Amino acid sequence: MAENSTIPKLKDEALLNSFKTQLNDNVQLILLNFEELLRMVSIGTRGQIPDATQQEMHALEMQLRSGNLIRAAEALMKLVNDIKEYHIIYDSLSIEEEMNRYSELQRDKQVEYDRKISEIVKDLDDHLTELEEEYYEFSSYY
Incomplete structure:
Protein backbone atom coordinates (compact mmCIF):
# COMPACT_ATOMS: atom_id res chain seq x y z
CA MET A 1 0.00 0.00 0.00
CA ALA A 2 2.84 2.37 0.83
CA GLU A 3 4.47 1.59 -2.51
CA ASN A 4 1.31 2.63 -4.38
CA SER A 5 1.19 5.95 -2.55
CA THR A 6 4.79 6.78 -3.45
CA ILE A 7 4.24 6.24 -7.19
CA PRO A 8 1.79 9.17 -7.55
CA LYS A 9 4.14 11.37 -5.53
CA LEU A 10 7.02 10.49 -7.86
CA LYS A 11 4.82 11.23 -10.88
CA ASP A 12 3.77 14.54 -9.35
CA GLU A 13 7.38 15.49 -8.65
CA ALA A 14 8.39 14.53 -12.20
CA LEU A 15 5.53 16.59 -13.63
CA LEU A 16 6.38 19.58 -11.47
CA ASN A 17 10.05 19.31 -12.47
CA SER A 18 8.93 19.20 -16.09
CA PHE A 19 6.89 22.37 -15.51
CA LYS A 20 9.93 24.07 -13.95
CA THR A 21 12.14 23.03 -16.87
CA GLN A 22 9.62 24.30 -19.42
CA LEU A 23 9.30 27.55 -17.51
CA ASN A 24 13.07 28.10 -17.40
CA ASP A 25 13.48 27.20 -21.09
CA ASN A 26 10.71 29.54 -22.23
CA VAL A 27 11.90 32.44 -20.10
CA GLN A 28 15.46 31.99 -21.37
CA LEU A 29 14.19 31.88 -24.95
CA ILE A 30 12.18 35.07 -24.46
CA LEU A 31 15.16 36.80 -22.87
CA LEU A 32 17.56 35.72 -25.62
CA ASN A 33 15.25 36.82 -28.45
CA PHE A 34 14.47 40.13 -26.74
CA GLU A 35 18.17 40.88 -26.25
CA GLU A 36 18.87 40.06 -29.89
CA LEU A 37 16.02 42.31 -31.03
CA LEU A 38 17.45 45.14 -28.95
CA ARG A 39 20.91 44.50 -30.36
CA MET A 40 19.58 44.73 -33.93
CA VAL A 41 17.78 47.99 -33.20
CA SER A 42 20.96 49.68 -32.03
CA ILE A 43 22.92 51.71 -34.54
CA GLY A 44 25.28 49.51 -36.48
CA THR A 45 28.48 50.15 -38.32
CA ARG A 46 28.82 49.99 -42.06
CA GLY A 47 30.04 46.68 -43.33
CA GLN A 48 30.80 45.01 -46.61
CA ILE A 49 27.10 44.31 -47.32
CA PRO A 50 25.13 47.08 -49.08
CA ASP A 51 22.65 48.99 -46.87
CA ALA A 52 19.51 47.72 -48.62
CA THR A 53 20.64 44.11 -48.24
CA GLN A 54 21.67 44.72 -44.64
CA GLN A 55 18.27 46.26 -43.86
CA GLU A 56 16.47 43.35 -45.49
CA MET A 57 18.55 40.89 -43.47
CA HIS A 58 17.77 42.79 -40.25
CA ALA A 59 14.07 42.86 -41.10
CA LEU A 60 14.00 39.10 -41.69
CA GLU A 61 16.00 38.40 -38.55
CA MET A 62 13.72 40.68 -36.54
CA GLN A 63 10.68 38.80 -37.87
CA LEU A 64 12.32 35.52 -36.95
CA ARG A 65 13.24 36.73 -33.44
CA SER A 66 9.82 38.24 -32.81
CA GLY A 67 8.17 35.01 -34.01
CA ASN A 68 10.36 33.04 -31.58
CA LEU A 69 9.47 35.47 -28.81
CA ILE A 70 5.74 35.08 -29.49
CA ARG A 71 6.06 31.29 -29.68
CA ALA A 72 7.84 31.22 -26.30
CA ALA A 73 5.20 33.54 -24.77
CA GLU A 74 2.42 31.27 -26.06
CA ALA A 75 4.23 28.26 -24.62
CA LEU A 76 4.37 30.07 -21.26
CA MET A 77 0.63 30.76 -21.42
CA LYS A 78 -0.01 27.08 -22.20
CA LEU A 79 2.22 26.12 -19.29
CA VAL A 80 0.24 28.38 -16.96
CA ASN A 81 -2.97 26.76 -18.22
CA ASP A 82 -1.50 23.27 -17.66
CA ILE A 83 -0.48 24.20 -14.12
CA LYS A 84 -3.99 25.51 -13.40
CA GLU A 85 -5.52 22.28 -14.72
CA TYR A 86 -3.08 20.23 -12.66
CA HIS A 87 -3.98 22.22 -9.55
CA ILE A 88 -7.71 21.81 -10.17
CA ILE A 89 -7.54 18.09 -10.95
CA TYR A 90 -5.01 16.95 -8.38
CA ASP A 91 -5.99 19.18 -5.48
CA SER A 92 -8.50 16.59 -4.30
Whole structure:
Protein backbone atom coordinates (compact mmCIF):
# COMPACT_ATOMS: atom_id res chain seq x y z
CA MET A 1 0.00 0.00 0.00
CA ALA A 2 2.84 2.37 0.83
CA GLU A 3 4.47 1.59 -2.51
CA ASN A 4 1.31 2.63 -4.38
CA SER A 5 1.19 5.95 -2.55
CA THR A 6 4.79 6.78 -3.45
CA ILE A 7 4.24 6.24 -7.19
CA PRO A 8 1.79 9.17 -7.55
CA LYS A 9 4.14 11.37 -5.53
CA LEU A 10 7.02 10.49 -7.86
CA LYS A 11 4.82 11.23 -10.88
CA ASP A 12 3.77 14.54 -9.35
CA GLU A 13 7.38 15.49 -8.65
CA ALA A 14 8.39 14.53 -12.20
CA LEU A 15 5.53 16.59 -13.63
CA LEU A 16 6.38 19.58 -11.47
CA ASN A 17 10.05 19.31 -12.47
CA SER A 18 8.93 19.20 -16.09
CA PHE A 19 6.89 22.37 -15.51
CA LYS A 20 9.93 24.07 -13.95
CA THR A 21 12.14 23.03 -16.87
CA GLN A 22 9.62 24.30 -19.42
CA LEU A 23 9.30 27.55 -17.51
CA ASN A 24 13.07 28.10 -17.40
CA ASP A 25 13.48 27.20 -21.09
CA ASN A 26 10.71 29.54 -22.23
CA VAL A 27 11.90 32.44 -20.10
CA GLN A 28 15.46 31.99 -21.37
CA LEU A 29 14.19 31.88 -24.95
CA ILE A 30 12.18 35.07 -24.46
CA LEU A 31 15.16 36.80 -22.87
CA LEU A 32 17.56 35.72 -25.62
CA ASN A 33 15.25 36.82 -28.45
CA PHE A 34 14.47 40.13 -26.74
CA GLU A 35 18.17 40.88 -26.25
CA GLU A 36 18.87 40.06 -29.89
CA LEU A 37 16.02 42.31 -31.03
CA LEU A 38 17.45 45.14 -28.95
CA ARG A 39 20.91 44.50 -30.36
CA MET A 40 19.58 44.73 -33.93
CA VAL A 41 17.78 47.99 -33.20
CA SER A 42 20.96 49.68 -32.03
CA ILE A 43 22.92 51.71 -34.54
CA GLY A 44 25.28 49.51 -36.48
CA THR A 45 28.48 50.15 -38.32
CA ARG A 46 28.82 49.99 -42.06
CA GLY A 47 30.04 46.68 -43.33
CA GLN A 48 30.80 45.01 -46.61
CA ILE A 49 27.10 44.31 -47.32
CA PRO A 50 25.13 47.08 -49.08
CA ASP A 51 22.65 48.99 -46.87
CA ALA A 52 19.51 47.72 -48.62
CA THR A 53 20.64 44.11 -48.24
CA GLN A 54 21.67 44.72 -44.64
CA GLN A 55 18.27 46.26 -43.86
CA GLU A 56 16.47 43.35 -45.49
CA MET A 57 18.55 40.89 -43.47
CA HIS A 58 17.77 42.79 -40.25
CA ALA A 59 14.07 42.86 -41.10
CA LEU A 60 14.00 39.10 -41.69
CA GLU A 61 16.00 38.40 -38.55
CA MET A 62 13.72 40.68 -36.54
CA GLN A 63 10.68 38.80 -37.87
CA LEU A 64 12.32 35.52 -36.95
CA ARG A 65 13.24 36.73 -33.44
CA SER A 66 9.82 38.24 -32.81
CA GLY A 67 8.17 35.01 -34.01
CA ASN A 68 10.36 33.04 -31.58
CA LEU A 69 9.47 35.47 -28.81
CA ILE A 70 5.74 35.08 -29.49
CA ARG A 71 6.06 31.29 -29.68
CA ALA A 72 7.84 31.22 -26.30
CA ALA A 73 5.20 33.54 -24.77
CA GLU A 74 2.42 31.27 -26.06
CA ALA A 75 4.23 28.26 -24.62
CA LEU A 76 4.37 30.07 -21.26
CA MET A 77 0.63 30.76 -21.42
CA LYS A 78 -0.01 27.08 -22.20
CA LEU A 79 2.22 26.12 -19.29
CA VAL A 80 0.24 28.38 -16.96
CA ASN A 81 -2.97 26.76 -18.22
CA ASP A 82 -1.50 23.27 -17.66
CA ILE A 83 -0.48 24.20 -14.12
CA LYS A 84 -3.99 25.51 -13.40
CA GLU A 85 -5.52 22.28 -14.72
CA TYR A 86 -3.08 20.23 -12.66
CA HIS A 87 -3.98 22.22 -9.55
CA ILE A 88 -7.71 21.81 -10.17
CA ILE A 89 -7.54 18.09 -10.95
CA TYR A 90 -5.01 16.95 -8.38
CA ASP A 91 -5.99 19.18 -5.48
CA SER A 92 -8.50 16.59 -4.30
CA LEU A 93 -6.74 16.24 -0.95
CA SER A 94 -7.69 19.75 0.15
CA ILE A 95 -11.22 19.25 -1.19
CA GLU A 96 -11.51 16.01 0.77
CA GLU A 97 -10.19 17.71 3.92
CA GLU A 98 -12.75 20.50 3.51
CA MET A 99 -15.55 17.97 3.05
CA ASN A 100 -14.45 16.03 6.14
CA ARG A 101 -14.32 19.22 8.18
CA TYR A 102 -17.79 20.21 6.98
CA SER A 103 -19.15 16.70 7.72
CA GLU A 104 -17.69 16.82 11.23
CA LEU A 105 -19.26 20.22 11.80
CA GLN A 106 -22.63 18.89 10.65
CA ARG A 107 -22.31 15.84 12.92
CA ASP A 108 -21.57 18.12 15.87
CA LYS A 109 -24.64 20.20 15.06
CA GLN A 110 -26.75 17.06 14.76
CA VAL A 111 -25.60 15.85 18.19
CA GLU A 112 -26.35 19.26 19.70
CA TYR A 113 -29.82 19.37 18.11
CA ASP A 114 -30.56 15.83 19.27
CA ARG A 115 -29.58 16.83 22.80
CA LYS A 116 -31.80 19.91 22.70
CA ILE A 117 -34.72 17.92 21.31
CA SER A 118 -34.28 15.35 24.09
CA GLU A 119 -34.36 18.15 26.69
CA ILE A 120 -37.48 19.63 25.13
CA VAL A 121 -39.17 16.22 25.06
CA LYS A 122 -38.29 15.67 28.72
CA ASP A 123 -39.63 19.11 29.69
CA LEU A 124 -42.81 18.52 27.72
CA ASP A 125 -43.23 15.13 29.35
CA ASP A 126 -42.85 16.72 32.80
CA HIS A 127 -45.35 19.48 32.01
CA LEU A 128 -47.84 17.07 30.51
CA THR A 129 -47.54 14.80 33.52
CA GLU A 130 -48.22 17.77 35.83
CA LEU A 131 -51.18 18.85 33.73
CA GLU A 132 -52.54 15.35 33.68
CA GLU A 133 -52.30 15.11 37.47
CA GLU A 134 -54.04 18.49 37.85
CA TYR A 135 -56.76 17.42 35.47
CA TYR A 136 -57.45 14.22 37.40
CA GLU A 137 -57.38 16.12 40.70
CA PHE A 138 -59.96 18.65 39.54
CA SER A 139 -62.07 16.04 37.77
CA SER A 140 -62.32 13.99 40.96
CA TYR A 141 -64.01 17.00 42.71
CA TYR A 142 -66.86 17.10 40.22
